[in-house]
Amino acid sequence: MRKLAGDFEKPIAEIEDQLEQLSALPPTEEVTEKLEGLKKKLRKVCQEVYSHLKPWERYLVARHPERPYTLDFILLLFEDFVEMHGDRKFSDDHSIVGGLACYKGEPIVVVGHEKGRNTREKIYRNFGMAQPEGYRKALRIMRLAEKFHRPVITFIDTSGAYPGIGAEERGQAEAIAFNLREMSRLQTPIIVVVTGEGGSGGALAIGVGDRILMLEFAVYSVISPEGCAAILWKNQEKKEEAAENLKVSAHDLKRFNLIDEIVPEPLGGAHRDHTEAARILDEHLYRNLQELKEVPINDLLKQRYDKFRRMGVFEKEIR
Amino acid sequence: MEWFKKKRKPREPIGERRLKVPDGLWLKCENCQAIVYKEEILRNSKVCPKCNYHFRISAQDRLRALFDDGKYEIIDDNIRSCDPLMFKDTKKYKERLKESEEKTGFSEAVVTAVGEVGKIPVIISAMEYNFMGGSMGSVVGEKITRAIELALERRMPLIVVCSSGGARMQEGVFSLMQMAKISSALARLDEAGIPYISILADPTTGGVAASFGMLGDLNISEPKALVGFAGPRVIEQTIHQELPPGFQRAEFLLEHGMIDMIVERKELKSVLVNCLRFMTPNQ
Numbered sequence: 001m002r003k004l005a006g007d008f009e010k011p012i013a014e015i016e017d018q019l020e021q022l023s024a025l026p027p028t029e030e031v032t033e034k035l036e037g038l039k040k041k042l043r044k045v046c047q048e049v050y051s052h053l054k055p056w057e058r059y060l061v062a063r064h065p066e067r068p069y070t071l072d073f074i075l076l077l078f079e080d081f082v083e084m085h086g087d088r089k090f091s092d093d094h095s096i097v098g099g100l101a102c103y104k105g106e107p108i109v110v111v112g113h114e115k116g117r118n119t120r121e122k123i124y125r126n127f128g129m130a131q132p133e134g135y136r137k138a139l140r141i142m143r144l145a146e147k148f149h150r151p152v153i154t155f156i157d158t159s160g161a162y163p164g165i166g167a168e169e170r171g172q173a174e175a176i177a178f179n180l181r182e183m184s185r186l187q188t189p190i191i192v193v194v195t196g197e198g199g200s201g202g203a204l205a206i207g208v209g210d211r212i213l214m215l216e217f218a219v220y221s222v223i224s225p226e227g228c229a230a231i232l233w234k235n236q237e238k239k240e241e242a243a244e245n246l247k248v249s250a251h252d253l254k255r256f257n258l259i260d261e262i263v264p265e266p267l268g269g270a271h272r273d274h275t276e277a278a279r280i281l282d283e284h285l286y287r288n289l290q291e292l293k294e295v296p297i298n299d300l301l302k303q304r305y306d307k308f309r310r311m312g313v314f315e316k317e318i319r
Numbered sequence: 320m321e322w323f324k325k326k327r328k329p330r331e332p333i334g335e336r337r338l339k340v341p342d343g344l345w346l347k348c349e350n351c352q353a354i355v356y357k358e359e360i361l362r363n364s365k366v367c368p369k370c371n372y373h374f375r376i377s378a379q380d381r382l383r384a385l386f387d388d389g390k391y392e393i394i395d396d397n398i399r400s401c402d403p404l405m406f407k408d409t410k411k412y413k414e415r416l417k418e419s420e421e422k423t424g425f426s427e428a429v430v431t432a433v434g435e436v437g438k439i440p441v442i443i444s445a446m447e448y449n450f451m452g453g454s455m456g457s458v459v460g461e462k463i464t465r466a467i468e469l470a471l472e473r474r475m476p477l478i479v480v481c482s483s484g485g486a487r488m489q490e491g492v493f494s495l496m497q498m499a500k501i502s503s504a505l506a507r508l509d510e511a512g513i514p515y516i517s518i519l520a521d522p523t524t525g526g527v528a529a530s531f532g533m534l535g536d537l538n539i540s541e542p543k544a545l546v547g548f549a550g551p552r553v554i555e556q557t558i559h560q561e562l563p564p565g566f567q568r569a570e571f572l573l574e575h576g577m578i579d580m581i582v583e584r585k586e587l588k589s590v591l592v593n594c595l596r597f598m599t600p601n602q
Binding site: 161162164165168170172174176178180181182184200201204205207221231232241245246247256258304311312313314316317 | 397398399400401403404406407408409426456457458460461464486487488490491492493494495496497498499500502503504505506507509510524525526528529530531532533534546547548549553554557558560562563566567571575576577
């Protein structure tokens, strides 16, 4: 049985179970008929459940252990991936992967957070929480893209930059700040895809680009709902309320003009069908890449500046 | 045997009782607990004369202390925060804004002013920690970006005095994106060869440290200021260990190569004038 994102997925899981049992039976006419009926019902229930997700439930989907991660997308979208390692300063951070790849015959550079699927992998990947060397590695790889005039594609999926003693010693704040500044003037097109969890500065540190795409059930936030609840409500249990207040869904961000496009997910979320999720993303990615390639680099940099320059809302006081 | 049952009030701990002082004349140093005559602290740039602890000071005090003769002109004071997320925790965001405004007399957590430092025309943006923990929302982001753009336009050096807990949660992703907005503007300032000095006052953490805080041509910190990305409590909860003494203090950052120097408040202006002379064309 598939792992549940949360209790809200129970009605879906029940039907999926029945389907599984039925499909093990010999395919008599009666069984096939029942199967068809169940499949219809499954679609309906999926639709129903996933169109009414609460903000906190979106977090659970975005953090689903079977959600496609950066390496899954790389495998499904690109060919000839050559992974690069290390920041040339301190070490190799396994929570960020990156390197050279071929996208529909065209060389590109790809960088993204990697969370790791099982316990061993998760520890190896530090749960996708990068340290300064991770961000420095990311920038080093992106600089290579600039040097050889190749576009950059980044995948964001992290709960945040790692809060640890070593990370602070080696300048977590400086590493993030430096990436923000340098990505804003990197002389090559950058497409950012928020695939899962967009956790604060640790996400933004590879998130400055010309186009920002976001998967339908991904989230992007200034702080995790748990962290926000602990600070403002002084109670971590208020995370659901915090998630509601923070407005983290792709639809919210699109409404606020903070992202460019929402990438739809297969029915019932990307964790149900990696291939289909990658296929839909492919369409969006390819179109955006072709558009960006047409723009002269100076215009591109100006547009990138203006894009972030516009972000923010305030009132002008009339005196 | 009545007296056996007689309840006695527990004695007040002596330490507490001794430290109670009437408001006004005397101040207790938060660091060394010494009781110091308030006038003495004020005369000493709000630094404890006993242990050299730097009290947090308001944005106004900052500007007065840094500009020549305490003279400056406040600019960009006409934008206010609104509440795009309709955020409500235990209190409404709008209420928190109003309270902060009443408490500090400032309309936001940063004040930008133009004036002269050592006769060199300079723009200074000073953050106000008492305004919602100096947190950065759209207005702070916009005001600092405008300060950078003004510095570009007039080719004037920019100094930002940071004092902030980080991004303002009540404005969600809008706050987060201010980090990218300001850092992009700083890239232009960098390319134009205009000096930017970041002064890290206690405390500078989160999204402020991880954007304009650490991007100065010079990063200067006040003694013992807390500077870092994650707050110490978050780190403690994550790694389940006690943090080493002095962790994330200015001295720790200097040791690890993250800042250029630690400068005492009394010396700050003269150090700035020296550096600005180096960074601006010969007069």
